[in-house]
Amino acid sequence: MEFEQEEALEPMSPTAQYLKSSVLSLTIMVVLEVEVPIDDSMTIPLLKDVFLPINHRFASIMVSKKSGGKKWKRVEVNLKDHVIVPVFPCDKSKDYYDECFNEYLSKLGMDQLPLNRPLWEIHIFKYPTKNAAGNVIFKLHHSLGDGYSLMGALLSCLKRLDNPSIPLTFPSRQSNSNSGPNLNSHGYFSRVPEFVSGLINTAYNFGSNLLKSSFIEDDKSPIRSGHDGVEHGPFVITTTTFSIEQIKQIKNKLQVTINDVITGIIMYGTRLYMQRANQDSSKEKCTALVLLSTRAIGGYKSVSEMIKPNAEMPWGNRFTFLHVPIPKLTASELNNPLKLVDKAHQIIKRQRNSASVYLIGQFLEAIRKIRGPEATSGYIYGTLKNSSLAISNITGPVEKMALANHPIKGLYFAVVGVPQSLQVTILSYVDNLRIVMSVEKGFIDPNKFKSCMEY
Structure with a gap:
């Protein structure tokens, strides 16, 4: 990684530096299971108009400072470099494509994201498996954000299936009556x-x-x-x-x-x-x-x-x-x-x-x-x-979602690069x-x- 002038660079948080180092590199893969065959013609416009503007880190690379540590540097993004559509033989069984998808996911987890471009990719698996008509895989480096941040970013690209104009909602946070002392009903000594x-x-x-x-x-x-x-x-x-x-x-x-x-x-x-x-x-x-x-x-x-x-x-x-x-x-x-x-x-x-x-x-x-x-x-x-x-x-949300009018049947995520x-x-x-x-x-x-x- 080459050294850069420090002006016009954004500081990289300590935790982000922990998660992308010579010792440890963690990546999050989010899988969206799509109910209908995937039309990928809207992928580039969606990324350009919705995904990239979400956060400038999606258009930044990691560079080293002369004084030590790392920073984010804004770059021009060639979106075609970040969208991968794998090709497999046509007209095979769902069992066959299940095996292809599992092998592809395993290999994808082992491949490192290139450091000369922003640390994310989208993989579109257009073949039907037993669980879905197609799968969209978001691969994002953990240094870009934690699960909360990255899920918030992905949800910005998704809409409610029943009414896209209404925001998605989430389960209410559990309250814990025992999480702290009741100052009104107990004396100090009782605590x-x-x-x-x-x-x-x-x-x-x-x-x-x-x-x-x-x-x-x-x-x-x-x-x-x-x-x-x-x-x-x-x-x-x-x-x-x-x-x-x-x-x-x-x-x-x-x-x-x-x-x-x-x-x-x-x-x-x-x-x-x-x-x-x-x-x-x-x-x-x-x-x-x-x-x-x-x-x-x-x-x-x-x-x-x-x-x-x-x-x-x-x-x-x-x-x-x-x-x-x-x-x-x-x-x-x-x-x-x-x-x-x-x-x-x-x-x-x-x-x-x-x-x-x-x-x-x-x-x-x-x-x-x-x-x-x-x-x-x-x-x-x-x-x-x-x-x-x-x-x-x-x-995740309590309502069904859609990505560019593609209903999402299910979704899950995995973290790769973990020494376990x-x-x-x-x-x-x-x-x-x-x-x-x-x-x-x-x-x-x-x-x-x-x-x-x-x-």
């Missing part, structure tokens, strides 16, 4: 135990996070190969769908949150797969790295609001992480998965009752100031590599929850893992 418990949890969780990021790694297991360079190897993506109404029924029955239910399902499916793959693996130590947004999200803001100075929900990367141990599966939990959901609730509740999330962010900033962004990126890489899997989720054998991502859309499992090819059996998740 002392809660305060002390929070301090203890903060010290324990923060110390545990530091140790697991730097020194302690999970055991090798049926879900963690420990292979060097696993982030550069081939992977397989498989998905499963749950009804949000079913998730809510479990939530209400156990008096927990929707996130608790989802986490419990993932933990149960993961442990069940491990046990079926190797009975002895039930004793192995496994940790899930749960990625959390630091935004108080109640719905997506418009992109024009996100890029304003001092915006309430600004554009960029705003996330942190927590180490959540995956509990061992007992005989009673094997026969009653709801018990593991309740256990997941207790684990996450202890994590919530601490300030470790905030301290982790401050610790990363301290590393950057003392040792630079490359060292911080290395720390994040080690954090990912030492854990068994990563979990991240994004909230397994990553799980979750995205809600209309009344369904899509869980995506990205697994190391040849090490984890995707079909068996999917069946364990659906068990």
